[in-house]
Amino acid sequence: MLWPDKKKGLIRRITESSSARTKFPAFFPGGTNIVTWTEVEGEEQLLLHAADAATPPKQIGNTPPGWHYGAAWSPDGKRLAWGDEKYRLCVTDAATGETVVVDRGDWKSRVTPGRPTVVTWSTI
Numbered sequence: 001m002l003w004p005d006k007k008k009g010l011i012r013r014i015t016e017s018s019s020a021r022t023k024f025p026a027f028f029p030g031g032t033n034i035v036t037w038t039e040v041e042g043e044e045q046l047l048l049h050a051a052d053a054a055t056p057p058k059q060i061g062n063t064p065p066g067w068h069y070g071a072a073w074s075p076d077g078k079r080l081a082w083g084d085e086k087y088r089l090c091v092t093d094a095a096t097g098e099t100v101v102v103d104r105g106d107w108k109s110r111v112t113p114g115r116p117t118v119v120t121w122s123t124i
Helices: none
Strands: 002-005 010-013 022-027 033-040 043-050 079-083 088-093 099-104 106-111 118-123
Touching: none
Parallel strands: none
Antiparallel strands: 002 010, 022 033, 033 043, 079 088, 088 099, 106 118
16 A cells, blocks of 8 residues: 655555555544555454554454455544444454444444544444
């Protein structure tokens, strides 16, 4: 994954492997980190990348196999909301990797910038 660095006018390489697919990047609210879904040993996992690529990526928890939809940061940067192919809405603690399923069904979600809430609606 490549990302432009506005301060220095460069494009930085954030991910190093061409053998693992990386998708759905989402910037940490302060802009210092990026979370992505990346293949680790053949399964998608949440990885936290330093936006300046100064440190190696860190895996956040251990998610179940399957297809995962883009993660959205909470405004305070402590949690990530994401969904999967089984129509589960999950929230993961970014520090501990602990994940809780908060809803199931056919749903959509949105994090409103500047507001400390995740809004979901579902048809179950």
